Amino acid sequence: RETQTDVLRLCAHLGSQGDAEDLAQDAYLRAFGSLHRFRGDSQFRSWLLAIARNVCADYVRTRVRHRRIDALRVPVPESAVSLAGEVEWSNLLDQLDDDQRIAFVLTALMGMEYSQAAEICNCPVGTIRSRVSRARAHLLVLHRDAESA
Numbered sequence: 001r002e003t004q005t006d007v008l009r010l011c012a013h014l015g016s017q018g019d020a021e022d023l024a025q026d027a028y029l030r031a032f033g034s035l036h037r038f039r040g041d042s043q044f045r046s047w048l049l050a051i052a053r054n055v056c057a058d059y060v061r062t063r064v065r066h067r068r069i070d071a072l073r074v075p076v077p078e079s080a081v082s083l084a085g086e087v088e089w090s091n092l093l094d095q096l097d098d099d100q101r102i103a104f105v106l107t108a109l110m111g112m113e114y115s116q117a118a119e120i121c122n123c124p125v126g127t128i129r130s131r132v133s134r135a136r137a138h139l140l141v142l143h144r145d146a147e148s149a
Helices: 004-012 017-033 044-064 083-094 098-109 114-121 125-148
Strands: none
Touching: 004 017, 004 044, 017 044, 044 098, 044 114, 083 098, 083 125, 098 114, 098 125, 114 125
């Protein structure tokens, strides 16, 4: 009960109240299954919130594959509007490293503020900004390479 508010607040940024409750429940189930691995090097609350963040990241990765590509804040060519184009952009997103992909998805696809993404990723807002900037630049390079191939 002591951690429930924090876990729900972390998960609440990703959708409806029902989604947040489901994600929180998944986090507690994953934590319970991993309790034997908790070494006490950090506070239990920090350990649990890291698990919740990972559950949320998994959820985001799953949702990104189902989102329309036109929500991207990267210039999308006309050909990318088709299903084949959506698959192409999804494949490009998969080529980003996890930190960049999560930051990009949270801000560009899900429309979260940088501060909200920073809270979910447990890092400073400036780190989120740089990850998103690098992700955009990398996506543009990957897209240009794919176009010329």
